Amino acid sequence: MNNVSGTILYFTLSGFSTTVNYKAVLFCVTLLCYFLIVFVNLSLILTIIMDRNLHEPMYIFLCFLCINGLYGAAGFYPKFAFDLLSDVQVISYVGCFFQVFVLYSNVMVDYSILVVMAYDRYVAICRPLEYHSVMCVRKITLLLFLCLIIPMSNQAVMSLLTSRLELCGSKIEKLYCENWSIVKLACGSTTANDIFGLVVISFYMCHFLLIALSYTQLVKAALSSKEGRRKFIKTCVPHLFCLFNVTTALLFDLMYSRYGSGFMTQDLRNFMSIQFIVFPPILNPVIYGLILTKIRNRIIYLIQITHQQIPPFQSVPLLYLSN
Template identity: 55%
Template structure:
């Protein structure tokens, strides 16, 4: 039996069967994808922060969503790009726990931020005259702190519990560390860890149910008037697309964790593992940048100004 504290590294085996040519191709695609994620999220963050007219709750929550995308991907892409060029795919014990913490606190924060955004849309559409009284600067800051700090607290508890496990092996059949992989390496009972993990999953699944319930109510109210219908189409549709985006990604990840056995082709397993860190951070800012006219117009204006200065 190997004590967890005695382990200094883990071996990631997700890329073990990949040829050098395929790795080079995947490196180019991954680098392009990560560059696009940095660009679209960074552009939206800078656009919102630099324009005082966009310092409204909805846009600040969107800024928080984009920042969360950058936060989650930095724990995966640099290491994954390095592994694609390296022959040995090793990660330190501390690095593995840190990766678990960042990646899953990112996923939980994504849902929490979308829940906060759903509440904001509910107040804006159903209680428009009270909106500025309800969504004060103090409440906006509290909601942003809730959506960032609570996921970190939940995931911190999960990671601390995982760090206490005694592990019998150091091979992780994935391209990055995840909590379920650590539990599978455990030499002793993991019942309490599984229960705590299940409670966290249920808690954030409850966020999804809250969003769905709020939107059923929003549809009833919004479609009573043309103005309400316009607001719903412009601000709520991209929010629903982002919710669908992260929910599908999380379902894939959970399916992979429970059913991603060796029978399943490794490329499919790798895709199911990676898509939660690639698809939502890439698509969310594109969806919002396209649908929100004020953000879209600001970005277009910025590029036009830059082009005119170059001339």
């Protein structure tokens, strides 16, 4: 039974309706993406932890960005891979809310860390003499704490509001559980959810404005000196790429969730809805790993050391025995 005494026990994920003919291919691609996310993020995390020269604020924030990428991927890929192999794609009521919490707290933490990284770059380039006094250990700890506690509190409140709704259906038109899709199943008023949702969206729009303001100052500082331009290119360009990556993926999901219409094919809707789960955790560490000189050099050095420690293969000559 899916509904007992008005209580939803399970949700059906109807987004899998178009994956029947190529489940095996999608399953292989899913495993490949998940292993790639784990590999690139874990490589960057271990590189930063093991190299004391990388124990600087920017790299510490980057390390937490990668840890958050692993956290978000764990909330989507295992369940998604399991559903691809299943004949029926369902998720329990509690499991659905847990997945919603993980996925959306993940993306909000991502955005918060990117804001903090923008602030770090602003202090480093626009106030270089004050950098070490401003970005002290206590300040870094406080910023990271806020990056975690505020997004998770926001999502906890949203989940609590949604859990209080009486639902008249159990069909979620996505590949995973999503807060707005659950709210659309409500029988009664969803005003509290709508208002709080707009507050959260506005809050993160302010994040974007703060980043824009910081980069306005960064560009001015970069244009005024050769050293400023060098720092901007080396450390701000990868941050801008990652910010564009996360923002674009979020906008796709927001547009699909709020304004998605029936004229889109299910495959296109599925693609739009998983962008923020798939691309940021792969591209963020790759972008930083390729562009940031210290990290790139360290990774190359570790690869060379590993290669030197592996003994070369020695061929054994064939012995031909004559009668």
